[in-house]
Amino acid sequence: MCQGNDNFTQQSPPIDGTMKPLKIAVVIPKYGLLGGAEGFASELTKRLAVRDEFDMHVFANRWKSGDEPIAFHHVPIIRFPRWLEPISFAWFVARLLEKWNFDVVHSHERIFAMDIFSFHGIPHLAWRRNVRRKAPGLFDLATAWVEKKGVTCHRLKKIMPVSSLVARELERLYNVPKGKIRLAYPGVSLERFDRYDRERCRMEIRAMHGFSGDDLVLLFVGMNFEIKRLDLVVRSIAELKQNGKTGKVPGLLVVGKGDAKKYSRLAENCGIGGLVKFAGEQQDVVPYYLACDALAMPSVYDTFGMVVLEAMAACLPVIISENVGAKDIVEPGIHGYVLPNDARPGNMAKVLTKLADTGKRTRMAAECRKRAERFSWERLADDLASLYLDIGLDKSGPTP
Structure with missing residues (x-):
């Protein structure tokens, strides 16, 4: 009944041997640690890091690294008062990214600007009001403010919700065009x-x-x-x-x-x-x-x-x-x-x-x-590699 994985792997488009690998920034507060978003980010990033097409960098506050060729960059977070957490993380990420010329910025967290946004939850205020059924506090308002700036920024090429439930909330709250949304279900090992x-x-x-x-x-x-x-x-x-x-x-x-x-x-x-x-x-x-x-x-x-x-x-x-x-x-x-x-x-x-x-x-x-x-991680990594190449090779330079 339970057979081993016999998946084929779809190869990413080849990159010219004379061209330097695309420099990719992956942003997440905690990388490789316990959690859905944390696991999602690390499972894909470590698979892409061993490919010749990419030079992978992770911007995180905390991380658990493996043997993959990934460069890690520490992002400070101001913990008190609590409402400064989402704002400070986004601000420090922005300052750090200014020092590099990344071909693709892929964030798994709310920041001010990125090329790809993997959206692992629903819009924060919708979660607070409709699921938790509580009035928003300063932390919630700060989180929603950063979220809106990221979702509506001109640089954003693709927003990747983890389900159609999330996609509908994004369309409803932010009027995100359907062409900018690309569903990205999690994988499984x-x-x-x-x-x-x-x-x-x-x-x-x-x-x-x-x-x-x-x-x-x-x-x-x-x-x-x-x-x-x-x-x-x-x-x-x-x-x-x-x-x-x-x-x-x-x-x-x-x-x-x-x-x-x-x-x-x-x-x-x-x-x-x-x-x-x-x-x-x-x-x-x-x-x-x-x-x-x-x-x-x-x-x-x-x-x-x-x-x-x-x-x-x-x-x-x-x-x-x-x-x-x-x-x-x-x-x-x-x-x-x-x-x-x-x-x-x-x-x-x-x-x-x-x-x-x-x-x-x-x-x-x-x-x-x-x-x-x-939904093996290998197949999802192939899909993401194709998207990185499409965006990275199409860009003539950083978008403001």
Whole structure:
């Protein structure tokens, strides 16, 4: 069912051997450290750094470097008062970039001017008001000010949102022309999953948390239980048990940081305390993916949701909401199910009933892996290399 990565690699356009490599600036506050944007930037940058076409430079406040030929430049940040953080980072980046003549500036963070902007969230004020449901403070207003300057700057050639959800917000708030938007979904390291023994992971992880090999086990991975709607997952399992419409009520394995005591009490009050297990934060989540049967992430809002793609790479069908950006790559009924934003426990319980069918899960698992193989970091690096060459070779000089 889980086959190794057999992707072809599409070669970037060749660069003239007499021409110097394009000088590329990659901007991000934290490079190579924990986080979605941080991982996205480092996975692509390290792959491009070994290509002859590029001379890669990273501008960051903190970084974790590898063996790749990358030049790192420290960007100071003023931490207090807090509202100066986004402004100071953008200001120091601008001053540092003035000292170099870069062919392409690619930022993964809000700065004043760049050629390519990888947009990993939604516009900041939209997030604050619509998702967090809080009035903006000085930090939020400062962040939004820098963001607007970057998105509307004349130098910007491409803005790369991580999902259509983000693209729509950018179009709505900033009236960004469709021709300037280029969707750039995150990638996944398929080899991370292929080097493990699935059956051994299944046996050991399940035994560790009190599940048998025959149990149907649902996986939940997240650092914000409220936003990811862990309560909906717990209540849906409880409803399934109460209705008794299926002989196989799933267990739930929760990985991540959150208020475990609160949701343990919820599970107890719902009568399924013994079915919900909390594993806490895990440095390596891969064995947990391989030990489970499906992933649930019906978030209130998630700009993409890397765990969805990772679960698919591990051959897990997924259950997500319409407000999860990864729905762009999930075909309902083939790779899993997409719940309405206002889903109730009954909605999800019906989906869980379908996933109790072993044959259906097996077919979905194979399709999930096939879909995930389309999003290897190697393929994404090829696409980005082509964009760098298009922009870098087309520029006659720095744009003001």
